[in-house]
Amino acid sequence: MFAEENGLHGDPRIKAISDAIRVVPHFPKPGIMFQDITTLLLDQKAFKYTVDIFVDRYKEKKISVVAGVEARGFIFGPPIALAIGAKFVPLRKPRKLPGEVISEAYVLEYGTDCLEMHVGAVQAGESVLIVDDLVATGGTLSAAIRLLGKELEVHCSSSSTIILDQINNIYIFEHVFLERVGADVVECACVIGLPQVKGNWTLNGVPLYVLVEPRLNDLGHFGDGGFV
Amino acid sequence: MSAGENGGSGGCINGIKSALRVIPNFPKPGIMFQDITTLLLDPKAFKDTIDLFVERYKDKDISVIVGIEARGFIFGPPIALAIGAKFVPLRKPKKLPGEVISEKYILEYGSDCLEMHVGAVESGDRALVVDDLVATGGTLCAAMNLLERAGAEVVECACVIEVPDLKGRERLRSHGKPLYVLVESQFEPNSQ
Numbered sequence: 001m002f003a004e005e006n007g008l009h010g011d012p013r014i015k016a017i018s019d020a021i022r023v024v025p026h027f028p029k030p031g032i033m034f035q036d037i038t039t040l041l042l043d044q045k046a047f048k049y050t051v052d053i054f055v056d057r058y059k060e061k062k063i064s065v066v067a068g069v070e071a072r073g074f075i076f077g078p079p080i081a082l083a084i085g086a087k088f089v090p091l092r093k094p095r096k097l098p099g100e101v102i103s104e105a106y107v108l109e110y111g112t113d114c115l116e117m118h119v120g121a122v123q124a125g126e127s128v129l130i131v132d133d134l135v136a137t138g139g140t141l142s143a144a145i146r147l148l149g150k151e152l153e154v155h156c157s158s159s160s161t162i163i164l165d166q167i168n169n170i171y172i173f174e175h176v177f178l179e180r181v182g183a184d185v186v187e188c189a190c191v192i193g194l195p196q197v198k199g200n201w202t203l204n205g206v207p208l209y210v211l212v213e214p215r216l217n218d219l220g221h222f223g224d225g226g227f228v
Numbered sequence: 229m230s231a232g233e234n235g236g237s238g239g240c241i242n243g244i245k246s247a248l249r250v251i252p253n254f255p256k257p258g259i260m261f262q263d264i265t266t267l268l269l270d271p272k273a274f275k276d277t278i279d280l281f282v283e284r285y286k287d288k289d290i291s292v293i294v295g296i297e298a299r300g301f302i303f304g305p306p307i308a309l310a311i312g313a314k315f316v317p318l319r320k321p322k323k324l325p326g327e328v329i330s331e332k333y334i335l336e337y338g339s340d341c342l343e344m345h346v347g348a349v350e351s352g353d354r355a356l357v358v359d360d361l362v363a364t365g366g367t368l369c370a371a372m373n374l375l376e377r378a379g380a381e382v383v384e385c386a387c388v389i390e391v392p393d394l395k396g397r398e399r400l401r402s403h404g405k406p407l408y409v410l411v412e413s414q415f416e417p418n419s420q
Contacts (some may be wrong), residue, residue: 024325038345041305041315048309074301075317078268082275082306088268090302098261118265154338206302 001016001054002198013049018212020046021192024041032044033193035214037216044175050076053211054189055083063097063115063186065128067091069115072133076191080131089121091130091144092129102150106143126183130192135210141188145204149182230390231280231410240276244413246388247273262389262413264299264360277304277402281386284308285356292353294318294375296342296367299360303388307358316348318371319355329382332369342367344374351379360408363390365396369403389413 008014020040041047058080067089068077076089081088092115093104100119105112130144137157185206186195193210201208231241247267259341268274285307291313295304301317307316320341323329323372327346332339348356357371362385382405390409393405399409 005349020313022326027325028322036325037347040326041308041317044308044312044314047305047315051309071298071317071319071323074298075305075315078274078302079306079309081268081271082278085271087271088274088302090268090298094398095255097299098254098263099249121265121269128389135289224288 001200001207001209002156002213003194003209005198006209008053013046014055015059016043016046017050017191018215021212021215023215033214033216035134037075044072045160050191051079051083052210054080054131054209055094057209058187058189059084061129061186062127064126065122065183067122067128067130067144068118068146069130069132069140073131076133077131080129080189087121089117091115091117091147094173096147104143104147104150106139108139112116113140115140115147117208122183124182126184128185130185130188130206132188132190134214135188135190135197135203136194141190141208142204144162145185148185176198198212201213205224229406229408230412231408235246235371237269240280241410243270243273244277244388248355248411250413258396260393260413262336262361264302268302269390277410278306278310281358284408285384286311286355287370290354290356290383291310291382292349292355294317294344294349294355294371295355296357296359296371297323298334299374300358302401303360304358307356307386312355314348314353316344318342318344318374329374331370331377335366342370342374343376346378349375349378351382353378353380355380355382357382357385359385359387360390362387362396363391363394365394365399365407367394368400368407372400372403372405384408 018095021045022036024036025036063086066077066081066086068074070092078088094114101116101117105114186210192211197208197210235385247270249263252262253264290313293304294316295301295307297319306314328343330343332341355375365393375382384406386408388410391413397407
């Protein structure tokens with residue numbers, strides 16, 4: 001849902017945030033009207049409004065983890081995590097995180113990409129908020145949701161059967177039971193989202209909360225539809 | 229200087245230091261990788277990290293903080309928000325849309341490049357460069373060059389961790405700029 005549908009209708013901060021975002025036509029390729037949040041980061045008031053709105057929404061929701069999608073999710077996620085007392089977990093492109101990771105592949109327009117998270121960063125049953133700057137197709141966020149809901153903690157219980165054979169060789173059979181549990185992704189929060197996010201639209205069953213729609217371009221003309 | 233020399237609260241620093249993790253032989257054999265992700269999993273230690281930087285810079289008239297992709301994006305914005313400064317991301321090539329200026333810098337094998345948006349930083353801006361770690365200082369020097377080309381004055385570079393053996397501090401000193409870090413890394417047998 002959009003912030004304006006959920007108590008922030010007419011809030012002047014929403015317009016300030018939208019106005020601070022710059023549209024760069026035909027980046028990274030022709031037809032895409034790129035929604036550039038770097039100009040929002042240059043506007044101290046508007047950047048603070050952005051973080052404050054998310055913090056107000058999530059501070060009472062007992063969220064213990066904020067997961068941010070590389071790289072622009074690293075800009076918005078940590079200030080929210082710090083304000084609500086949650087851990088911050090970076091979700092990264094392959095081979096950036098050192099140590100043991102779990103991965104989730106997702107489909108792009110041409111080819112595939114992959115998101116990784118550290119093993120042990122998130123515990124089973126923790127409440128998680130995923131943060132990114134923009135949601136378009138939802139492919140990246142869906143991968144993040146699947147990653148967080150994956151096998152995060154493996155509970156092992158075992159029992160052993162010992163058999164002594166006729167010539168006193170000992171055979172030990174271990175029975176290992178694995179239980180896969182995941183985290184609970186409460187919501188995905190993005191600064192910018194396409195209009196289809198209105199209402200109760202969900203991604204893999206997870207609701208989205210978005211502050212503003214993409215602008216078509218800085219001159220107010222209609223662009224040609226792609227938004228990154 | 230490091231926070232330990234500057235009267236920074238010993239308890240805070242110890243908490244930050246113990247929250248860091250070292251991963252041997254990443255990304256390649258011989259490198260003891262200083263991993264800050266475990267610091268981010270400790271809300272108190274992460275907050276203390278930011279608070280120490282904010283305490284140092286809040287009265288220094290800093291108008292812009294630049295963060296180096298990608299881990300500088302984690303530490304820079306919270307400091308910027310707290311002191312009322314702009315945040316400017318410095319990125320690898322072709323990530324920033326629109327007009328950019330680029331600065332090439334030398335790596336052990338080959339070179340890399342850092343980009344900044346034209347117009348993000350203006351003449352007269354007082355800038356702080358933020359990254360998670362300083363090793364040789366090559367990336368920080370590239371960042372400072374970009375800022376100076378745009379007409380800003382670099383006040384200081386700030387990192388969570390310094391790897392003293394790699395002499396980044398000396399390199400910054402020869403650029404005429406001070407470095408402020410919170411902790412020095414342990415375990416540097418075969419660093420590169």
